Amino acid sequence: MGFFSRLTNFFRIRANAALDKAEDPGQVMDYSYQKQLEQLQHLRRAIADVVTNEKRLEIQSEQIQQQVNRLSQQALQALQAKREDLARLALQKKETLQTQIDGYQQQIDQLVAQKERLLDMERTIAARVETFRTQKEMVKAQYSAAQAQVKINESVTGISEEMSEMNLAMQRAQDKVLSMQARANAMEALIEQGTLEEPNLLGSGDTLDRELRQIAAQQNVDDQLEAMKRQLQLEGPNAQQKQIEGPGETR
Numbered sequence: 001m002g003f004f005s006r007l008t009n010f011f012r013i014r015a016n017a018a019l020d021k022a023e024d025p026g027q028v029m030d031y032s033y034q035k036q037l038e039q040l041q042h043l044r045r046a047i048a049d050v051v052t053n054e055k056r057l058e059i060q061s062e063q064i065q066q067q068v069n070r071l072s073q074q075a076l077q078a079l080q081a082k083r084e085d086l087a088r089l090a091l092q093k094k095e096t097l098q099t100q101i102d103g104y105q106q107q108i109d110q111l112v113a114q115k116e117r118l119l120d121m122e123r124t125i126a127a128r129v130e131t132f133r134t135q136k137e138m139v140k141a142q143y144s145a146a147q148a149q150v151k152i153n154e155s156v157t158g159i160s161e162e163m164s165e166m167n168l169a170m171q172r173a174q175d176k177v178l179s180m181q182a183r184a185n186a187m188e189a190l191i192e193q194g195t196l197e198e199p200n201l202l203g204s205g206d207t208l209d210r211e212l213r214q215i216a217a218q219q220n221v222d223d224q225l226e227a228m229k230r231q232l233q234l235e236g237p238n239a240q241q242k243q244i245e246g247p248g249e250t251r
Helices: 003-017 025-080 084-193 207-245
Strands: none
Touching: 025 084
């Protein structure tokens, strides 16, 4: 088979099965099997034609044989009637027809031989086609099983990839939670150490405000101490001695 013949056959396969870009081996084998069935059908029609010609020649030969038999009777009747000339004429016609019968018989023998050869060929090809059909169905079943396995593996692969992405997302979330917890713990430690003031506690948490409050508190202490000193001076030495001795003692 030449290049152009193979190319033509390829396009016929594509047109007949409407194959996708990725060819399905099952469709290709179905097409090949269909073509083999068509060739086998052509061979069987050829056998039928040979048998038809054989039967037609047999019918024609039988018709001529009937004429031959009739001429033989006529020749006998002519001799009985003392007409040897008519008998000779009938026998001459009979001989001519007998030659035709022999020719028909030769053709019939040839057709019979041809029919036998075609029948042998038909049996051989039919067996090959049946073997191809069995192999075709087995290959198609294997291909379908392989397709199913590929789809399953693709699904499993997709699930694995999705699980990997989910694991990465989970790891990122856990890292973020740990980071937030560490930040919260650090802020609590700073608050406990006084580095940071808790919000809404004694007003602002600004360092300047804290120092001013400390100064004001110290000033209050000093003012109270001075007030107590002045009171003691006003009450005099007796009050001081009385406070020292206590209220339960008498002189």
